[in-house]
Amino acid sequence: MDIATHIFSALYQFGDAFAFLVLSACGLAVIFGMMGVINLAHGEFIMCGAYVTASTVHLGLPLPLAILAGAIVAALVGALVELVVIRHLYDRPLDTIVATWGLSLIATQGTLILVGSSMAGVGTPFGSFQVGEYSYSIYRLVLFASALGVLGGLYMLFNWTRFGVLARATIQVPHMAAALGVDTRLIYSLTFACGAGLAGLAGGLYAPTMTLVPTMGATFIMEAFVTVVIGGADVFLGTAPAGAILAVVKSVMTSWQGQLFGQIGLLVAVIIVVRVLPKGISGFLLRERT
Amino acid sequence: MNGLPGFLRRLEGPQTVGRGPAFWITFAIVFAIACAYPLFSDGYTVGNTVYFFVWVFIALSLCVIWGYGGSLSFGQTAFFGIAGYSYGILTLNFGSAYGFTLAALVLAVVIAALFALLLGYFMFFGRIAGVFLGIVTLAVTLMLERFMAQTAGPEWRIGAARLNGFNGMSAMPPLTIPWSGGDIVLLADIGLYYAVLGLLLLVYLGLRILMNSSFGNVIVAIRENPERAEMLGYDVRKYQLITFVIGAALAGISGVLYTAWGQYITPSSMGMTAAALPLIWVAVGGRSDLTSTVIGTLVVLAAFQALTIYGSQYALVFMGVLLVLTVLIAPNGLVLGAMNLISRLVARRSKGDV
Numbered sequence: 336m337d338i339a340t341h342i343f344s345a346l347y348q349f350g351d352a353f354a355f356l357v358l359s360a361c362g363l364a365v366i367f368g369m370m371g372v373i374n375l376a377h378g379e380f381i382m383c384g385a386y387v388t389a390s391t392v393h394l395g396l397p398l399p400l401a402i403l404a405g406a407i408v409a410a411l412v413g414a415l416v417e418l419v420v421i422r423h424l425y426d427r428p429l430d431t432i433v434a435t436w437g438l439s440l441i442a443t444q445g446t447l448i449l450v451g452s453s454m455a456g457v458g459t460p461f462g463s464f465q466v467g468e469y470s471y472s473i474y475r476l477v478l479f480a481s482a483l484g485v486l487g488g489l490y491m492l493f494n495w496t497r498f499g500v501l502a503r504a505t506i507q508v509p510h511m512a513a514a515l516g517v518d519t520r521l522i523y524s525l526t527f528a529c530g531a532g533l534a535g536l537a538g539g540l541y542a543p544t545m546t547l548v549p550t551m552g553a554t555f556i557m558e559a560f561v562t563v564v565i566g567g568a569d570v571f572l573g574t575a576p577a578g579a580i581l582a583v584v585k586s587v588m589t590s591w592q593g594q595l596f597g598q599i600g601l602l603v604a605v606i607i608v609v610r611v612l613p614k615g616i617s618g619f620l621l622r623e624r625t
Numbered sequence: 626m627n628g629l630p631g632f633l634r635r636l637e638g639p640q641t642v643g644r645g646p647a648f649w650i651t652f653a654i655v656f657a658i659a660c661a662y663p664l665f666s667d668g669y670t671v672g673n674t675v676y677f678f679v680w681v682f683i684a685l686s687l688c689v690i691w692g693y694g695g696s697l698s699f700g701q702t703a704f705f706g707i708a709g710y711s712y713g714i715l716t717l718n719f720g721s722a723y724g725f726t727l728a729a730l731v732l733a734v735v736i737a738a739l740f741a742l743l744l745g746y747f748m749f750f751g752r753i754a755g756v757f758l759g760i761v762t763l764a765v766t767l768m769l770e771r772f773m774a775q776t777a778g779p780e781w782r783i784g785a786a787r788l789n790g791f792n793g794m795s796a797m798p799p800l801t802i803p804w805s806g807g808d809i810v811l812l813a814d815i816g817l818y819y820a821v822l823g824l825l826l827l828v829y830l831g832l833r834i835l836m837n838s839s840f841g842n843v844i845v846a847i848r849e850n851p852e853r854a855e856m857l858g859y860d861v862r863k864y865q866l867i868t869f870v871i872g873a874a875l876a877g878i879s880g881v882l883y884t885a886w887g888q889y890i891t892p893s894s895m896g897m898t899a900a901a902l903p904l905i906w907v908a909v910g911g912r913s914d915l916t917s918t919v920i921g922t923l924v925v926l927a928a929f930q931a932l933t934i935y936g937s938q939y940a941l942v943f944m945g946v947l948l949v950l951t952v953l954i955a956p957n958g959l960v961l962g963a964m965n966l967i968s969r970l971v972a973r974r975s976k977g978d979v
Contacts, residue, residue, distance in 0.1 A: 373756050375763075423953055429697050430952045432759055433908060436901050437948030443898075444941040553897055557767045560760045595775055602768045606744070609761060610751040 343466050348590060351475050352597075353582035354482040357574060358540060359555040360562035361485055362533030364574040367563055369506055369526040372428050375435040376416070377534050377559060378552020379442035384409040384535025385542040385551060386450065392457045398543070401457075405539030406532045413531020417524050425523070439552070446549040454547040474543065481540055485533065486575055492529075493570075502526060557598070561605045566616055573617030580604075580616075636830060638837030640693070640845055642914045642964050647971065659822055663815045671818050672886075677926050678821045679882040684906045684922040685832060685915065686875035692912030693836060694868040695848030696754065699900055700744075700762030701876040703769050706895035708737040708877030709884040710773070713794040717786035726800045726885070734877040741873030742866070749862045749869065754851070766900055773892035793891030800885045821882060828875070832915050835871075844868050898941065902929075905948045911961020921960040 363377045374380075384405035391401040416438060424431040461473035493499035504512040505522045513519045537555065545551060562581060566573030584604050589597030612619045637644040643652070663671045683701055690698045711733035719725050748761055777790025788794060800817065835841055847854045847861050855861050884890045893899060903922075910921015925947070932940035955962050 367756075371756065373760055420949060420953065427956065428756060429759075430956055432697065432756060433904060434949050434952040436904065437945040437952070440898065440901055440945035440948070441942050444938045444945070448938045448942070550897075553767070557764050560764050564757055564760050564764075595772060598768060598771065602764060605761065605764065606747045609753055609757070610747045 340466055340469070344469060345586065345590075347471055347475070348586040349582050350479040352585045352589075353578050354475070354478040355541075356558050356562045356581050356585070357482040357578040358478070358485065358537040359534075359559040360566070360574050360578065361489065361570060362530040362535075362537065363559045364563050364566060364570045365489070365533060366527055366530035368570055368573075369502065369530075370425065370428075370431075370523060372421075372431045373435075373560070373563070374527075374530065375432055375556075376439040376442060377435075377530075378554075378556040379439045380409045380413060380531045380534035380552075381538035381541075381555050382442070382446065382549065382552040383412055384538025385545075385547055386446070386454060386538075387535070388539035388542040389454055389457050389547055393455065398457070398460060402536065402539035402542075405542070406536035409535020409538065410528045410532030413534075414524060414528040416531070417527040421527060422520070422524070443549045443552070450549070452548065456545070456547050457543045459543045478540055478544075482578075485536070486571070489570055498522075498525065558601065561601050564605055565608050567618045569617035569620075572620045576616050576620075632834065635834040635837040637833070638841075640836040640841050641833050641916065642961070642968065643916055656826065660819075663818055668814050672814055673930075675818050675821050675886060677923055678818075678825055679879055679886055680903070680906070680926060681825060681879075681919055681922050682828065682882065683876045683879035683903045684910070684918050685828065686872040686879070687903050687907045688912055688915060688918040689832065689836075689875065690868055690872035691907065692914070692918065693841065693848065694844045694865060694872075696865060696869070697759045698762045698869065698872065699759045699904070700766040701872065701903055702895045702900040703762070703766040704737040704741055704873040704876035705880035705883070706766075706769060706773070706890070706892070707740055708733040708880035709890035709894065710788075710794065711736045712881045712884045713797040713890055714783050714786040716797045717794070718783070720798065724801060726798060727802065730800065730878075730881045730885075733881045734874050737877030737880065738870050738874040741870045745866045745869040745873075749865045752862070763900065766895055767897065770892045770895040773895070791892060793889055793894075795889035797884060797888055799888060817886065824878070824882075828878070829915060829919065836915065840864075840867075901948075902944070905944050907958075908948060909951050909959055911958025911964070913957065914961050914964070917958055917961035917964055920964075921958060924960070 359381065362380065363374060366372060366374050366377075384402075386405075387408045388398075388401045388405035391404045392398060396404065420434055420438065421431060424434060459472060459474050461477065463470045463472050465471075491499075493503060501512070501517050502522055502525075504515075505517060505519050509519055512522075541555075545554070558581075562574060562577050565581065566575075566577030581601055581604060584600045585597040588600035608616075637648075662674070666674075683705055686701050686704075687698070690696055690701075712729050715729040715732060716726055719729070744762075744765060748758060753761060773788065773793075774791045776788035777792070779787070781788045781790070786794060800820065802820075836845075843854065843859050844864050846857070847859070847864055851861050854864075880890070883894070906922040906925045907918055909925050910919075911917035925944075929940050929944060932943055951959060
């Protein structure tokens with residue numbers, strides 16, 4: 336086996352890890368960056384997206400549309416949750432976390448009761464290709480491209496649209512934005528729905544690659560938390576570089592010692608980064624810039 | 626205020642609800658009923674009550690860290706699990722002769738506390754607070770669960786103790802007290818009931834004294850306003866770290882007692898659902914007071930067990946709804962709200978007498 340195939344294999348694993356970290360974290364990061372709140376029901380929004388995607392595929396919808404449907408349903412559920420619960424807790428961030436944990440319990444167990452302990456999955460599309468003696472799934476490349484696409488889309492949303500301008504104004508000084516006539520409540524609702532929708536998108540994208548069980552959200556949340564904690568409050572300056580760094584740590588540790596040590600590597604990285612850069616990478620970068 | 630009387634005067638104070646003869650007479654009556662309870666009940670029910678008591682320690686740990694200290698830790702079940710597994714590993718290797726199980730209890734709690742010291746050093750001296758603290762502790766907990774769940778193979782053994790992966794460890798000896806006429810084995814029965822009840826009394830009164838001492842007042846000051854506490858010359862990080870370690874030790878006691886009670890421990894006792902339950906008890910009870918935490922935990926546990934008869938999924942959905950409603954409607958906790966109402970009524974009546 337020559338060096339080129341080794342390099343390709345490493346790059347492929349890096350891309351796979353990067354896509355997983357960024358896709359699972361960006362919904363969480365959008366909500367965290369906006370409201371300073373961690374949505375512990377994040378994994379359940381991912382589960383919701385995956386379930387909707389799988390069931391619409393079973394109904395005969397093509398996969399891309401089904402993924403979109405998963406994202407939209409998750410966003411709608413997110414908007415509803417914001418309206419009923421989160422809205423009343425904005426001045427109490429810790430209570431918001433506790434309440435979203437309650438929601439996560441309700442969602443997991445409710446799905447278990449309503450849908451059962453597992454759901455028929457969706458086959459992974461596109462097949463695979465061969466480099467050297469290993470074969471690689473094409474769908475993983477699609478996931479990597481989607482992760483880049485999501486980052487690009489968010490960049491455009493927050494920098495080029497009116498919503499993005501208002502949202503950034505609300506992040507910086509909420510009461511000043513409100514005084515200038517921005518409906519900050521609406522912005523918060525839309526951001527929460529956007530974060531939930533991104534979680535649903537992640538669920539939809541990963542639905543063809545994993546078994547669908549009510550607790551599947553738990554496979555995502557640790558990676559998502561870790562990426563957001565290391566990245567800090569900003570999606571572009573935080574989540575993307577954190578995803579890249581952690582992807583290196585994870586893919587190196589995984590290919591060296593196996594899946595579990597990849598995850599332990601992530602955790603150790605977090606604890607060290609947290610000690611050195613308490614505000615995350617974006618806090619560090621922003622301080623350097625100003 | 627010196628010596629023992631001054632020490633005991635700390636049993637009541639600004640940081641704990643309940644003072645005066647009325648409270649302590651009620652307390653004595655409740656304790657007497659708790660002592661007499663096994664005489665009127667059968668072994669199974671008593672063992673089940675011990676199970677409730679075991680969980681009170683982890684609830685108290687969350688009460689100290691979250692309610693008094695103001696840092697929300699989601700990782701109490703990590704210390705629970707570490708202590709439980711340590712107890713299992715120690716007793717399976719060294720047996721239960723010469724009261725070693727008691728030494729194993731202490732050692733396991735110390736191991737959990739040391740782990741908390743290490744983790745807490747990185748968190749508090751990295752000035753992690755608020756939301757991030759919860760996330761890091763939760764991530765550590767989930768990691769530990771995943772780690773223990775994959776230790777199924779025969780290569781995962783420490784001495785004679787196999788970790789057994791997802792099925793967990795079992796068949797460790799129960800707590801044993803060495804006695805002149807033969808050791809007293811504390812099975813999940815009347816013996817263990819009195820031992821745990823006594824320990825609970827000690828921990829409860831000890832925490833009351835601690836919380837009303839200058840240490841307790843400082844950590845409450847830090848909860849209310851960390852900057853102000855720092856300006857007054859207190860090293861916030863050190864106090865938070867000590868609080869965290871005390872909490873971890875309490876959660877560790879819970880873990881050891883649980884392991885000794887059921888003679889098994891599994892990775893899922895650290896998982897997401899397990900970690901949520903203590904939070905629900907403490908939030909519903911009223912996190913900022915020891916007494917309301919104890920009452921809330923026992924009440925919610927009993928309700929949970931009654932509901933489990935109809936299916937544990939439904940019971941968990943109910944717990945989730947209860948948590949969300951408590952946070953929305955009574956953020957300080959239902960039991961604490963009721964206790965404050967009672968003490969206000971009592972105060973009004975005594976004012977009317979004068």
